[in-house]
Amino acid sequence: MVDPRRYFDEIELGEEYESPGRTVTEADIVIFAGLSGDYNVLHTDAEFMKQTIFGERIAHGLLCLAIQSGLFTRATAPYATLGFGGLRWKFKAPVKIGDTIRLRAKVVEKKDLDKPDRGQITLDRTILNQRDEVVQQGQTDLIVRKRP
Amino acid sequence: MTSATYFEDVVVDRVQLTPAITVTSAHVEMYQGLTREMATESAGIPDVLPLCMAIGLGWRVKDPPMAVQAFVGLEWKVVKELRVGDTMHTSSRIISKRPMRDSGLIVDERTILDQHGEVVQQARFTFLVAKRQKEASA
Numbered sequence: 001m002v003d004p005r006r007y008f009d010e011i012e013l014g015e016e017y018e019s020p021g022r023t024v025t026e027a028d029i030v031i032f033a034g035l036s037g038d039y040n041v042l043h044t045d046a047e048f049m050k051q052t053i054f055g056e057r058i059a060h061g062l063l064c065l066a067i068q069s070g071l072f073t074r075a076t077a078p079y080a081t082l083g084f085g086g087l088r089w090k091f092k093a094p095v096k097i098g099d100t101i102r103l104r105a106k107v108v109e110k111k112d113l114d115k116p117d118r119g120q121i122t123l124d125r126t127i128l129n130q131r132d133e134v135v136q137q138g139q140t141d142l143i144v145r146k147r148p
Numbered sequence: 149m150t151s152a153t154y155f156e157d158v159v160v161d162r163v164q165l166t167p168a169i170t171v172t173s174a175h176v177e178m179y180q181g182l183t184r185e186m187a188t189e190s191a192g193i194p195d196v197l198p199l200c201m202a203i204g205l206g207w208r209v210k211d212p213p214m215a216v217q218a219f220v221g222l223e224w225k226v227v228k229e230l231r232v233g234d235t236m237h238t239s240s241r242i243i244s245k246r247p248m249r250d251s252g253l254i255v256d257e258r259t260i261l262d263q264h265g266e267v268v269q270q271a272r273f274t275f276l277v278a279k280r281q282k283e284a285s286a
Contacts, residue, residue: 028182031182035175035182035200036201037169037201037204037205037207037208038200038203038207040213040216042217042218052217060203060219061219061222062199062203062219063200065196065222066179066182066183066185066200067183069194069196070184070186071184073184073185073186078186083192083195083226084196084226085225085226086223086224086225086226087224088222088223088224089221090220090221091218091219091220091222094218138222
C-alpha cells in the first residue's frame with residue numbers, strides 16, 4: 001500500500017496551505033470546558049458576559065488553537081509527524097459562538113535535529129474568521145520523520 | 149471576601165502546585181472528536197491535550213481565580229511525550245507583571261510534570277488581568 005504521508009525530505013520551504021472552514025459552536029465550548037476543566041466565566045457564564053466588552057461567551061483560546069491543529073490535517077496531505085516541538089502564539093481577537101474559522105499556513109523553516117531519522121518543520125500559521133480577520137497567529141514547530 | 153485574584157494581588161515569583169489528573173483514553177477520544185486532530189505515528193497522546201488540561205488545573209489552586217480578561221499569548225515547548233494512564237500536574241510561577249490602565253499583563257510560567265516528577269511540557273501564558281475596581285478597594 002502506498003504511504004500517503006509526506007516525510008521531512010519531501011516538504012519544501014514556502015509551501016502554503018489553506019484549510020476548510022469550521023464553525024465554532026456552543027457545543028464545542030461546552031465540551032472543551034469539560035475536557036480541559038476550564039470553566040472560566042469568559043466561556044461559560046452567558047449572563048456575566050453580557051456585561052463585558054465581548055457581549056457574549058467567547059471560545060477558549062486553546063480550543064481554537066486545538067481546532068486549528070486539526071484543520072491543519074485537512075489542509076494538506078498528512079505529514080509523517082512525530083509530535084509538536086513547540087510554538088509561539090498570539091491571541092489577537094475573540095472567537096464567538098457561530099464564528100467560522102479557517103487556517104492558513106506556510107512552511108518557513110526546515111532544520112535537521114540530533115536524531116538522524118527526523119527533522120523540524122516550522123510553519124507560520126494564521127487563523128482567520130469569516131470576515132477574514134486574524135483571530136490567532138503564530139509559529140509552530142513540528143517534528144517530522146525523514147523517509148526511511 | 150475576595151472572589152477573584154486581581155492584578156494587584158498577583159505576587160511575582162510565587163509558586164503554586166495544582167492537583168493532578170490522570171490522562172485517559174476517554175480524554176484522547178474526546179479531544180480527537182472535538183478537533184479532528186488525528187493521532188501521530190507515536191502511541192502517545194496529542195501534545196496539545198496536556199496543555200489544554202493544564203489550563204483547567206490552574207483554576208483548581210487554593211487562591212481565588214485570577215480575574216482574566218483575555219488570553220494574550222503563549223510560548224510552549226514539548227519536552228517529553230505523555231502517555232495514556234500517566235498522571236500530570238502543573239507547577240505555576242508568575243514571572244512578570246506589567247501594569248496598564250485598568251488591567252495588567254501577567255506572564256505565568258507553567259511546567260507540566262508527570263507522576264515521576266519529570267517535566268513533560270513547559271509553557272508561558274500571557275494573560276490580561278483586571279485591576280481591582282476603585283470602589284471595591286476603597
